[in-house]
Amino acid sequence: MQFSLYGLPQFAISTTEVFLRLHLVVYLTKIVGLSGTQAGAMVSASLIVSSIFDPFIGHYSDLMKEKLGQVKPFIMGSLLSLSIFIILIFIPDWIPSERVLLFILILGYQISYSSFLIPYLALAKELIKSEEDIVTLYAWRYFFGSIGAMVGVSLPFLGELFPAKNFAPMGLAMVALIILFAPTALSRIKEKVQKRKIERQSTKLFQSLLHLFKNNVFSGYYATFTILSIGLGVNQTLAVYYYQNGLKLTEGETSILLGVYMLIFCASIPIWVKFAQKKGKKLALTLGLVTMCCVTLIYPFIPSRNFVALYSLIVFAGVFTGIVALIDSYLSNIIDFHTYKQSEKKANLIFGVWRISDKLSRALGIYIAGIILDYTVYNSQSSYSIKDAFGYGVFLFLLAASIIFMLQKYNDQHHKKVIRILKQKNPDLLYKAEELEP
Template sequence: MDTGHLKMEGFEMKDFLYSLGSFSAGLLSNPISTFAIFYYVDVLKAPVEKISLVMLLYGLWNAVNDPLFGYLSDITKTRWGRRRPYIFFFSLPLALSFAFLWAPPFDASKPTALVLYYAVMIFLFDSFFTIVILNWTALFPEMYPTLQQRAKVSALRQILGIPSLLIGVAATPMIVARLGWQKMGVIFAIVGGSLLYLSLLGVRENPKFYSKESLKLSEAIKHTFLNKSFITYVSASFLLQYTYTALLAALPFYAKYVLKLNETQTTLLLAMIFVFTFLLVPVWQRFTPKLGAKKTMMVSMILWAILLSGFAFIKTFVQGLILACCLALSLAGAFIILDIMIAEIADEDEVKTGRRREGMYFGANALIIRLGISLNSLIMGLVLSKSGYDPNLPVEGQP
């Protein structure tokens, strides 16, 4: 078998190794997006208004670093490639910043110091995460040029990535209950960092894509944000990613204070979403080449919007489990298609500019997504504050 190409009968070892980065990305990002605010506000009792302000500033920083790091990646020229050096040199700092975020040396008796520590660590983590994962993701369109290849490898990435969601989101409460937040951070950091280095063994870069003269930053920004295909895609992607992030961030509070669930039930509720998503990914992988990228995204988004409204009606744990299973139907399609859409946009851009600029497009897309995450954090903070939420009160005493 020729190991240089993806074969229809299965995946090559390089595809599996490269896709391990998806497990690392999920294992390191999802505990933070789901539990970081909960940990600092509900567990450590940090002032919710100050944490919200930190997240607003964090969103402004993201407005700069995502497209900037994407542009720098596109114009980088080394003997080891454009993307490899960033993954190699920044995976260790990424893992360390994750571990330290869960081990603050301050408690509620020093609220200002606690908030400042959170600000420093979340900024460092996000910067390193952007550098590493953006470069890892930008390799995808270059390594897999056809829709059929992209659908298969995207499915493989999700098959490896969804277990990290189960561990990083659904299993985190149980892990923390047994080991504590600090040990959880250390274990996840070691596993996530190690697999990022292992993923480098599956990376292949084509020198012809970085041998041409690069666009100037102003030209790169212009071609990116005036691309009608990209603007259309990123508008839809923003809505999808924002609601997904809001769901993950709100579920711990929703499960505890609305459905009155214990930690085990909360874990099961989160797990059902990702278990069924895992099972449905191969189904979407088969249909994506037949439907095409645009139709696949439209179908998954319409299903997501309809099913998400179900949270307004559920009252019991069993109803929550049923809704979680239904949400997986749309989520599996979204997981597969998002990066494929950007890959097609990068293909279209190459025809116009004569250059491969995946880094800029993934960076610009991340900018929009991260602004949504920051907006979600700000809104959550305001809702918790204005609703009269008090982490010191028992469940029955909450408004």
């Protein structure tokens, strides 16, 4: 019950985030009237600029936790601002000349989203009763997030029901889901008000960042995640083009295929959770990353409209892509190691820095995918095909991420030793579980 309640807010947030990823540029071009270049630049710039705020969000939410003993008010406030910005983006009738104001609103949405996500991810550390629980906790988040993603993909049907209202029904639906699910679930989590008793004063932001990136364990995993995210960003951007242009599928066939993939992905998460709890997160992530590399090499060889081969590959890919549900839980291990090294709790700051990589790598992945499209789909004289790019191009990123990750010496046994030392020498630095209201 506790873990599922923690994951439930991600349902509404993922619905919103996936819808915006897929349709914000469409809204800006078809409804507002911006050019494709203007719309793409606006969204990319909002990601880049908002990433500057992420470490500050993490740092000051850490300070709130230290001084007030709780961070949940910070999360609740971000949900309110998130809803306001969604309404302001989609409800008014914008015109191209108001693009500066519209950019500010989109930037506000991005900052509000980070203001929710960073302390929300860090809050998980306060809810676990054993270190193995963090895998299950984040898996629930991914599970509800995946369901939300499917809802986000389906939201445009509201536009067909209310054609005269443009994107307003979708905007109101997203806000309704946020208000209905997120505060209700979070309110059931009873965050224990406990001010941290740290012997020395909390370090300043830039000093904390310096300590963080001097931590080789964190830097190695950060590099792994960044490269992996770029590869996945390229994969997600090119997927529809691969299926429709490369394999000659219709839009309906592509939607069904992606729906099956998402179902397999969701179903695989509990399998990876059990595997990680028994064999360790490091082994599970290594196995998943290496297998994902191998899978990408198969994509160029799938014959057009060969549904037996295609669905077989989709099932296999969906199972092993479920490994991404362990990414945040492994970061939890890194947070414990950094806490041990620096004698400070900086989970919110670390998740803030993590968000920078997520945003910038996504923007870079989209940019690289655009270049690939210019050389393949939109260049009839090119000797390169979208099938080759979708396979071999993504493979290079996944291979690099896998190699960097496997070279990292820190593993689950090291993490258990860190927890044991903290329990013995400085138990105040351990993240403690909180109880839910009955």
